[in-house]
Amino acid sequence: MSTRLNSGKKSQPQRSSDDDRRDAAIQELRRGTHLADLLRKQVELIPEPGRRDAAVANVGEISMAMASSLNILQSEMEHYSSSPEVGAVAMAAPAAYSSDGGGTGERNGAVAGRARRVRHRRGRHGAELPIIKEILTEAPENDRFHWRKYGEKTILNAQYPRLYYKCGYSDDHKCPAKKYVQQQSNSGPPLFMVTLTNEHTCETLFRDEPSSSSSSASQVLDFAKASLSPPVMAAVPGLKKEEEDDRSTSLSMHGYSYDEYLSSSLPTMSPDGDQVNFSPGPGW
DNA sequence: GGCATTTGACCGAT
DNA sequence: ATCGGTCAAATGCC
Numbered sequence: 001m002s003t004r005l006n007s008g009k010k011s012q013p014q015r016s017s018d019d020d021r022r023d024a025a026i027q028e029l030r031r032g033t034h035l036a037d038l039l040r041k042q043v044e045l046i047p048e049p050g051r052r053d054a055a056v057a058n059v060g061e062i063s064m065a066m067a068s069s070l071n072i073l074q075s076e077m078e079h080y081s082s083s084p085e086v087g088a089v090a091m092a093a094p095a096a097y098s099s100d101g102g103g104t105g106e107r108n109g110a111v112a113g114r115a116r117r118v119r120h121r122r123g124r125h126g127a128e129l130p131i132i133k134e135i136l137t138e139a140p141e142n143d144r145f146h147w148r149k150y151g152e153k154t155i156l157n158a159q160y161p162r163l164y165y166k167c168g169y170s171d172d173h174k175c176p177a178k179k180y181v182q183q184q185s186n187s188g189p190p191l192f193m194v195t196l197t198n199e200h201t202c203e204t205l206f207r208d209e210p211s212s213s214s215s216s217a218s219q220v221l222d223f224a225k226a227s228l229s230p231p232v233m234a235a236v237p238g239l240k241k242e243e244e245d246d247r248s249t250s251l252s253m254h255g256y257s258y259d260e261y262l263s264s265s266l267p268t269m270s271p272d273g274d275q276v277n278f279s280p281g282p283g284w
Numbered sequence: 285g286g287c288a289t290t291t292g293a294c295c296g297a298t
Numbered sequence: 299a300t301c302g303g304t305c306a307a308a309t310g311c312c
Contacts, residue, residue, distance in 0.1 A: 149289060151304060164303070168288095180303090 029070045036063045065136060065184060065191050133196045140181045140192040145200065147179055158182060167202055175202035 040059040046052040146168030154161045160183035167175040176198040184191040 148287095150306095152289095152291075153302065153304095156301065162302085166304095 026070060029066050033063060033066045033070065036066060061138075061189065061191070062136070069184070131195060131197055132199065133194075135194045135196070136184065136191055137194055138189045138191060140179075140194045143179075143194075145177070145179075155182065160184075167200060169202040173202040175200055177202070 036059055040056060040063070043052065043055040043059055046055060147165035148168045148170070149163060149165050151164035152161050153164070162180055162182040165179040165181065167173075167177040169175045170177070177200040178197045180195040180197070182193045182195075184193050
């Protein structure tokens with residue numbers, strides 16, 4: 001997962017698996033750019049001017065995001081192919097934080113006095129989580145599930161921290177669904193890469209319990225709760241609460257249904273090409 | 285007071 | 299040694 005770009009030890013000019021992965025990513029981005037171009041041509045055929053313009057604008061954003069990602073990757077490749085050592089130094093720049101804890105602010109005294117904990121199972125456990133979808137979107141919070149934030153991490157060479165969410169019913173219903181949100185760009189409307197892992201078992205639970213329409217189900221459907229994940233806004237430094245609310249409002253004013261939310265994003269990726277079963281359930 | 289968020293510590297993988 | 303992912307105490311908010 002990690003590219004280890006600033007490890008400093010990596011001065012061998014030989015190709016690594018990281019290089020291969022970067023190549024693959026560049027290939028995919030080029031393909032995506034091409035597809036976005038095709039999509040733009042199709043979208044331009046929409047007869048209604050309003051819808052057409054909006055769609056063209058969206059496709060334009062997608063193309064821009066692809067292009068900037070492509071640029072970043074390509075400039076990295078050039079760095080390493082020409083001068084690995086220089087590249088390693090150069091890439092250290094964004095890592096303004098220490099890796100652990102992120103340095104996202106201190107808490108007076110209380111944290112310092114926190115006792116060291118002894119724990120058992122930590123970190124990655126066994127196999128990789130099954131990635132259900134990866135979505136590039138302006139509205140990562142707008143997927144109608146109830147997420148609880150459980151972590152935030154500064155990612156190497158990433159401009160913004162990655163935010164970790166688990167299903168708000170992970171405890172109640174042992175729902176394993178998780179979501180990682182990482183801001184991709186801040187030029188224009190901020191774009192977020194949302195990675196969804198594991199299926200929502202809470203969703204099927206509610207589907208099996210039609211009688212639970214009033215209390216618990218209504219909680220799941222609590223759009224205000226589910227659609228607003230304020231911590232996501234924390235990825236946009238300087239946003240105050242009121243501004244966050246404004247922003248949430250403006251985002252929700254897109255009026256997406258979940259299908260629209262997904263379809264308005266980049267083509268989603270399912271590792272094995274299986275039908276992705278992440279469609280809104282009856283409570284959607 | 286209860287719940288959600290923050291954030292440093294910790295763990296396993298590399 | 300370093301990284302990404304997770305835990306859980308402390309804290310904030312309603």
